[in-house]
Amino acid sequence: MRLLHYVGFLLLGIGLFGCTKKQEPIKTNLLIATNNGDLYNVNLTTGKLQWQILDQRNNDELTYFTQQDQTILRAYSDKRIVEIDKHTGKINWVFTDEVSPNQAEYGYDFTGVSHLLFAQYPIIQGSHFIFGNSRGEFKSVDQKTRKVKWTHQIHQPIYCSPVIFNDKVVINASSSIRTLNLVNGKRIATFDLETPAFLAPVVNDNLLYVVDExxxxxxxDGDLNLRWAYKPEVDMFQQTKLNFTEQDIIYGDTAMVSLKKNGGKLNWRIVLPHQIDKKGKNNLLQSMEVxxxxxxxxxxxxxxxxxxDNGKILKQKYFADRETIGQLKYCNGFYYYLCSDNNLYKIDQDLKKETVVAKNIKYQTDRAIDDTYIELY
Incomplete structure (x- = not known):
């Protein structure tokens, strides 16, 4: 089902990031974006809503944001990139993407393709942010002036954000991975894929990892030379980003797979639990935290x-009367997640004591796929 969204206007899987470590400061605020364009800031100490931005523009794709010290940079699917004060919810400025005047010079035909921003985390590099749009353009834009510094054009819509790796911009062109010059956007190297990939590449331990559909x-490596490749015996349906331990790579769909980072050999594979006797119950992996x-x-x-080490399921909690929506996030000894009853919950690490953190967190319900994106500070 989700692949249909990729092909005919796409909802990309959620990128997940590493969470609170023991040496890090305690997180006190949770930011949650939902797939109707809304954004909420919840104080985890008091359980109160600090602020909310109700978009009310009929966005029905999950849109993402990138944190800075004092601000959030959020890209909406309707071409807007917005800077928000993360403490007050005040919108500082709005940048609206426009097709480059010289787009026709590239010779690519985007007739009939809507101009949208799909699954973009604005990548911040110095004073600029970098993103891609459905008209095949990656752009670097000055945060202060909102002037476009450079544009790199590809022949098809862009489905995921670029990443920065070894002072280069790495882009996913669906059938290939490219590195671009950070200063001018010129192509440096290309790695061709046999099967298209729709998720952003991931950098870990000075290597680049790509998972195809x-x-x-x-x-x-940094020059896009292949170190190793792993192909599962049974095709998987990829909607979630690769996750990493010190030695392994974890990802999945209806199964969860562990690979060795050194060489890509299979450690283990488990089928995720599901309720086959109840209509609508499925076991498609939504997110994970290491x-x-x-x-x-x-x-x-x-x-x-x-x-x-072995993929054994140690503990589990089953939801009979509701579903979890999108991303799970760990913070300060609890796991946080939104449920289909519009409540944000937390549960302890034994999966026993569950409490409501915030109510009336709205998400889109009149579509096939519902999702969230969560960050903490």
Missing amino acids: HGAVHCL MDDVIVANTPHYLLIVDQ
């Missing part, structure tokens, strides 16, 4: 704690 993983020696993951009806 069927679950094959490619490990590349925590010490375990993996914490969620499907619509399960929270799971999985042993990193």
Whole structure:
């Protein structure tokens, strides 16, 4: 089902980031974006809503944001990139993307393609932010003046954000991975893929990792030379980003897979639990967090704690009367997640004591896929 969104206007999987470590300061605020364009800031100490931005523009794709010290840079699917004061919710400025005047010079035909921003985390590099649009343009824009510094054109819509790796911009052109010059956007190198990839590449331990739509993983160096590749025996349906432990790579769809970072050999594979006797119950992986020696993951009806070494499910919680919506996030000894009853919950690490953190967190309900994006500070 989700692949149909990729092909005919796309909702990309959520990028997940590493969470609170023991040496990091305690996080006190949770930012949650939902797929109707809304954004909420919840104080985790008081459980109160600090502020909310209700978009009311009929956005029905999940839109993402990037944190800075005092601000949030959020890209909406309707071409807007907005700077928001993360403490007050005040909108400082709005940048609206426009097709480059010289787009026709590239010779690519985008007739009939709507101008949208799909699954963009604005990548901040110095005083500029970098993003891509559905008209095949990657752009670097000055945050202060909002003037475009450079544009790099490809022949098809852009489905995910670029990343920065070794002072280069790495872009996913669906059928290939490219590196661009950070200063002028010129192409440096290309790695061709046999099967298209729709998720952003991931940088880990000075290597670049790409997972294609069927679950094959490619490990590349900074010059886009292939180090190794893994192809699963059974095609996978990729909607979630690769996650990393010190030695392994974890990802999945209806199954969860662990690979060795050194060489890409399979460690283990487990099928995620599901309720086959109840209509609508599915076990498609939505997100995961790597925590010490375990993996914490969620499907619509399960929270799971999985042993990193062998894939054994150590603990689980089943939701009979509601679903988890989108991303699971760990913070300060609790796991946080939104449910289909519009409540933001937290649960302890034993998956026993669950409490409501905030109510009336709205998400889109009249579409096939509902999702969230969560960050903490």
